[in-house]
Amino acid sequence: AAEVVTGSTAWIGRGLSCVCVQSRDSDARLSFDLTPVQEECLLRLQNRIEIQYDSSNIEHQEELKALWCASFPGTELRGLISEQWKEMGWQGKDPSTDFRGGGFISLENLLFFARNYPKSFQELLRKQNGDRAIWEYPFAVAGVNITFMLIQMLDLQAVKPRSLLGAVFLKLLSENDRAFDILYCITFKLMDQQWLDMHATYMDFNV
Secondary structure: OHHHHOHHHHHHHHHHHOOOOOOHHHHHOOOOOOOHHHHHHHHHHHHHHHOOOOOOOHHHHHHHHHHHHHHOOOOOOOOOOOHHHHHHOOOOOOHHHHOOOOOHHHHHHHHHHHHHOHHHHHHHHOOOOOOOOOOOOOHHHHHHHHHHHHHHHOOOOOOOOOOHHHHHHHHHHHHOOOHHHHHHHHHHHHHHHHHHHOOOOHHHOOO
16 A cells, blocks of 8 residues: 555645545635646646547557556466456456546556556455455456546546646646546555445445
8 A cells, every 4th residue: 555655646645635625615716727837737638538549549459468468467468359358357358348438548547557556556456455355346447437537526627627626636737747647546545445444345336
């Protein structure tokens, strides 16, 4: 757990924790104008969000292969469509069908997590921490859902933030261009901890 939430990533936790007690009523009375730097950072992130996963795109194929290699080093992938993908928590043998909710950025988020915080990534992938349920949540599908949830929660497709939380995030994004990817990793870890605290099983996944 410490791998994701300490060190260079701790600044995100400090930045966001200060807004947890703020109400949406107060947000409605505030104006969140962006600096030119924040506008540029938001536009770059929005451009990433708009890209859909394209199974015919060679770059996208290579990123998917890279995710497999980072997830199961030493295990050969037999194909981009393979029953092997179910081991990672995709719904079927073709992961491309699961990217519809999160787009290409959800693959980038998973790959960023695997490459930058491999210990935490492997612990979550292999469900190594805590007293686990017999029927666990699907790891990869959970990852796509987290990407989608963060985009909605931070209102990242709007022209400018409409909540204090979104405004604080954009400040963080202007300080570190990978803030969204880092926040994704932290959120995944927190989701897994919440899963354990709830003693949840697969039937609780939507909750």
